[in-house]
Amino acid sequence: MALTIRSAAPSDHPRLLELWRASVEATHHFLAPADVDWYEEVVAGYLPQLGDLRVAVVDGGDAEGEVVGFISHDDGEIQMLFVDPTRHGQGIGTRLLEDVGDDGGELRVDVNEQNPVARGFYVARGFVEVGRSELDGEGRPFPLLHLRREARAAA
Template sequence: MTSQHQITAVTPADYPRALEVWESSVRATHGFLTEADIQSLKPLVYDHCLTRMPLFCVRDDTETVIGFLGVDSPKIEALFIDPDWRGKGLGRQLVEYAIKDLDVELVDVNEQNEQAVGFYLHLGFEVALRSKRDGFGKPFPLLHLKLPG
């Protein structure tokens, strides 16, 4: 794990970069999505995620967003890390921040994204429910995870 990065709020000026992080992360981890799926989700992510919920990010030493978290407490709505920065503890840092400082205890994960499922289970989340469709009504099953207790 690298040293801790400062967590800051995402600003509107960061939205284009955050969308780039989302797309590159999805391409690296969501192999079940087609190119058409990614392109159809992109405006939805911008309209329903980036502009409508509190977002927090980590940046590299040039102040470029390299990962971000979207929260609608008590739920993590988005967590995406630039693929070049995956495996360096940034996702864990953002989730731990969300749990400790934002009172998060829930997250939904695409069932087919086995890396994300394993990540959240490793952090102590448990499967509470399963849905056949994602939050946009697409046929991508979701696992609804929660922290015990």
């Protein structure tokens, strides 16, 4: 699979929202459908404001390829990382994570406590739990685990 990581364009936003929803529905079983709808509106508002938003594109042999995942980060804080759930386990999330971590600096991320798949993904990539919050970033009652991966020595 040929995978390219590039900066997202505004024209990618509808696809990113589709990926976000499919991924959340596949992994966030603790959310009611009304919660998913609510967060989808929030994410739709965030996408145009994100400074470093990157997409993973699988070369389909045609001119454009298919966007299969995305990541956003700001100064080492991963704000979003979502991959098409039909492509989980193919290394796409890892490639996105390493793309933003290429400088070897510290990385931080919050994951929902009720999403053991996400926590396991990050722990397998060197992240450790450094804290917990009862409420999510929107003040809703979905506890977050705060994870961090220490800075790595330059190769």
